[in-house]
Amino acid sequence: MNFIFVSLQRINTDRESTSTSLAKELAKSYNVLYVNPPVDRKAWWLKSDDKYVNQQITDIKTGKAGLVRSAEKLWVLTPKHIIESINWIPFTPVFSLFNRLNNNRFAREIKAAAEQIGFEDYIIVNDKDIFRSYYLKEILRPKLYIYLDRDYTLGFAYWRKHGSSLEPKLMKKSDLIVCNSLDFTKNAKRYNPNSFYIGNGCDLSIFDPDKKWEMPEELRIIQKPIIGYVGALNSQRLDINLIAGIAKQLSNCSFVFIGPEDENFKASGLHQISNIFFIEKKHTQIIPGYISHFDVCINPQLINEITIGNFPLKIIEYLAMGKPVVATVTNTMTEVFxxxxxxxxxxxxxxxxxxxxxANDNELHHLERIRFSKNYSWENVSNIFINAIKEVSNDET
Incomplete structure (x- = not known):
């Protein structure tokens, strides 16, 4: 089997995602082409907040963009051509006409790369790219077209505008849907009976509790016990008022948040609470060094349509390091954790x-958490993924 991944997430950045991790795991056994998102016209003309988008623009201008071989069975395509910024169009039927043009432009580069690699047939895995990859099934005619549902993007205005009507149609025409949460699977089955729960994974070679992790310099000046969080500080996902209330009541604890802040977090009163500390985003490779020195890990989520059914990968990462975890009650937290x-x-x-x-943490609990986390290795997730494909296609390859 040959796989082509299209995604909202670039590969080889400072943070992995479901699609990047799954692609890398599959590339241990199968040929994989991972396609980075194309740059749109708006990002081309206006400087992006994302350093990886800016690097891609530089690579396009200097002729470095294109197809590269990243590993023996893994190729990465960085599209050279700009697609048009069209989400401002108010009417979805009109938007779809221009979106088809963007899809054709995108598809031509994918097709050329696939031919260069020698993919005679392939399976497309679409990771939440509702718009840019909406027509790839019709244009490229893959062996199978798989939709990977791993986040509730329709909770955000940008995606809801046209995605609320287009995503169900995309689900219906997909050959199968794979989901990383049970809630997403239940929803997907409303549109497509070939919908499967595959769970989420963690790179257990990185989140290694047996490794001796030196305390990062930023943590050395912070009083213990340390209650920690790692991930994007997004006010649509995390409860700012809840965090403030917890920190004020536990004034003897230090609360450390590692990750980029959105504007609401930056402007919040959390920065005036003396036992709350913010640390800038860190590369995945060194995150375990911070988690290893947390006494408790937290995930203080808002309860809304975005978070209620999502599968927070950070919970697996916390548990893989053996850490006690306190998290907001959501469907996934209740059903899985x-x-x-x-x-x-x-x-x-x-x-x-x-x-x-x-008060209750001990070595036995530590080992139980680590043992549980091993169920969520990317090897296990990829095996479930392959079995779902075989069930639908009766392909015993």
């Missing part, structure tokens, strides 16, 4: 759970 994490809703419940986690 309730036996291995403390769950809470209010600030008072979080405070009580954190105090329990600090």
């Amino acid at each position: 309730s036996d291995h994490c403390y769950l809470a809703v209010t600030a008072e419940e979080f405070v009580s759970a954190i105090e329990q986690a600090l």
